[in-house]
Amino acid sequence: MKNNDSLITLEKVSFSYNGQKPALKHVSFHLSAGEKVGLVGPNGSGKTTLFFLTMGLLHPSSGRVVLFGQQMQREEDFRKVRQNIGLLFQDADDQLFCPTVLEDVAFGPLNQGRSKGEAREIALQTLRSLGLDGFEERVTHKLSGGEKRLVSLATVLAMKPQVLLLDEPTTGLDVNTTQRLVSILNSLDLAYIVISHDMDFIVRTTDKAYAMVQGQLATEEEVVPHTHVHAHGHGRVPHVHTHSPKDGTR
Amino acid sequence: MLEEDFSRGNSPVHRMDPRLKLVSGALFSVIVAVSTRWLAYLPGGFLALGLMMIARLPLRKVFMRLLMVNGLILFLWLLLPFTVGGTALWKWGPFVVTWEGIVLAAHITIRSNIILLAFLALVSTTPVFALGHAMGALGVPEKMVQLFFFTYRYLHVIHSEYQRLMRALKIRGFRAGTNLLTYRTYAYLVGMLLVRSYERAERVRQAMLCRGFNGRFYSLGEFSARGEDIAFTAILVFGSIAMVFLQWM
Numbered sequence: 128m129k130n131n132d133s134l135i136t137l138e139k140v141s142f143s144y145n146g147q148k149p150a151l152k153h154v155s156f157h158l159s160a161g162e163k164v165g166l167v168g169p170n171g172s173g174k175t176t177l178f179f180l181t182m183g184l185l186h187p188s189s190g191r192v193v194l195f196g197q198q199m200q201r202e203e204d205f206r207k208v209r210q211n212i213g214l215l216f217q218d219a220d221d222q223l224f225c226p227t228v229l230e231d232v233a234f235g236p237l238n239q240g241r242s243k244g245e246a247r248e249i250a251l252q253t254l255r256s257l258g259l260d261g262f263e264e265r266v267t268h269k270l271s272g273g274e275k276r277l278v279s280l281a282t283v284l285a286m287k288p289q290v291l292l293l294d295e296p297t298t299g300l301d302v303n304t305t306q307r308l309v310s311i312l313n314s315l316d317l318a319y320i321v322i323s324h325d326m327d328f329i330v331r332t333t334d335k336a337y338a339m340v341q342g343q344l345a346t347e348e349e350v351v352p353h354t355h356v357h358a359h360g361h362g363r364v365p366h367v368h369t370h371s372p373k374d375g376t377r
Numbered sequence: 378m379l380e381e382d383f384s385r386g387n388s389p390v391h392r393m394d395p396r397l398k399l400v401s402g403a404l405f406s407v408i409v410a411v412s413t414r415w416l417a418y419l420p421g422g423f424l425a426l427g428l429m430m431i432a433r434l435p436l437r438k439v440f441m442r443l444l445m446v447n448g449l450i451l452f453l454w455l456l457l458p459f460t461v462g463g464t465a466l467w468k469w470g471p472f473v474v475t476w477e478g479i480v481l482a483a484h485i486t487i488r489s490n491i492i493l494l495a496f497l498a499l500v501s502t503t504p505v506f507a508l509g510h511a512m513g514a515l516g517v518p519e520k521m522v523q524l525f526f527f528t529y530r531y532l533h534v535i536h537s538e539y540q541r542l543m544r545a546l547k548i549r550g551f552r553a554g555t556n557l558l559t560y561r562t563y564a565y566l567v568g569m570l571l572v573r574s575y576e577r578a579e580r581v582r583q584a585m586l587c588r589g590f591n592g593r594f595y596s597l598g599e600f601s602a603r604g605e606d607i608a609f610t611a612i613l614v615f616g617s618i619a620m621v622f623l624q625w626m
Contacts, residue, residue, distance in 0.1 A: 182583075184587070210588070218580070221580040225526070225530070226504075230506065233597050234585075234595075235589055238590055283588075
């Protein structure tokens with residue numbers, strides 16, 4: 128890796144789903160080591176597409192994707208660096224495809240060439256670190272929604288990535304599980320980008336936020352009309368509160 | 378659906394090496410299936426019942442499952458006595474019931490039930506993922522094993538998607554009837570399920586790519602046959618030999 132600090136760089140990236148109006152228009156984005164960034168914006172504004180382009184699951188019609196200082200062009204380029212970026216999918220059922228939790232968490236390490244013993248050890252250790260002891264023999268499709276989400280996170284963390292991309296991680300989670308996710312994210316020494324509609328969650332887990340509007344990225348420096356009567360970080364980013372400000376918690 | 382109730386348990390049969398269960402189960406079934414003498418069924422029946430007892434499966438549920446299969450066999454009883462040629466027992470205008478037909482139906486009934494009992498005892502006591510890995514360890518092509526796993530994993534997801542769609546229909550007052558609207562609605566339902574499954578397959582593939590999938594599945598499963606397993610297999614093989622002996626000697 129030529130540049131250790133720069134993790135993800137998108138340069139004027141555009142993309143459209145077969146012939147429709149562009150999902151992303153000249154988006155430039157940069158993520159350095161240790162940065163914790165939120166990404167907010169309405170449905171269909173291109174947030175998930177941005178993640179997919181970063182992972183090489185989709186390819187831009189123009190612009191450059193640079194990961195860890197290397198320009199990505201073909202599938203082989205992505206294949207080499209993809210395992211350093213952990214993408215948490217919106218739907219945990221897409222992510223968990225093995226019959227048991229242990230096998231699912233060990234899937235990544237095994238693909239990275241670890242031995243069975245090592246992969247098992249990494250998987251158990253990752254589960255333990257997320258407070259999921261005793262989950263290893265559980266059957267994935269029988270887990271609850273919150274459990275599925277945390278196990279999905281374990282499958283991603285087991286690959287020891289340098290960056291996490293979290294796509295609406297709090298969707299469908301109750302207050303307790305959301306709180307657990309906040310603590311986990313805050314304890315991680317990793318750079319990550321979080322897509323969420325839960326501004327509260329963004330505030331508690333990130334240092335700054337970008338807004339995505341109709342395929343374009345608005346940074347905090349841009350002035351966004353804001354008429355809230357309360358104060359907190361990221362106030363200039365358009366957002367919706369999940370509970371009213373008067374209930375005391377932020 | 379697919380609750381795998383029988384796979385939870387801690388009997389000697391449950392603990393048996395899944396590879397040996399599959400192999401001995403298959404061997405046993407083939408021998409039972411090609412047997413034609415009543416006497417040969419005896420050791421087979423004892424073996425199947427014995428396994429059942431050792432596995433301590435809930436008898437009521439086992440009975441329900443047997444009932445389901447015997448429902449199909451009932452059709453053989455309605456057909457075979459009239460269609461197999463031989464000595465006539467009754468005549469009823471154009472309908473002739475033959476002794477040979479009844480004997481054949483009886484043979485099939487006994488054989489199916491013995492095989493079913495043995496398979497329930499051996500295979501249904503194995504968790505699905507152990508079964509898949511055992512198939513892989515026995516040289517079943519990797520693609521088949523993967524298909525087996527994915528089918529098992531996503532059957533539930535597709536089923537709950539089906540239930541969601543069904544609920545969406547019901548809350549808007551849909552009632553199935555014999556009319557064009559019903560047929561069209563069901564066609565939409567199936568079409569929707571297909572599209573959703575296809576899209577999910579695409580997302581699962583993407584999730585797998587993100588985790589370094591390169592076309593090969595590595596398994597964590599390790600199998601080791603222990604003394605107990607060898608003993609069990611020996612009993613099964615001995616029973617099978619007894620059947621072969623009674624059948625052809």
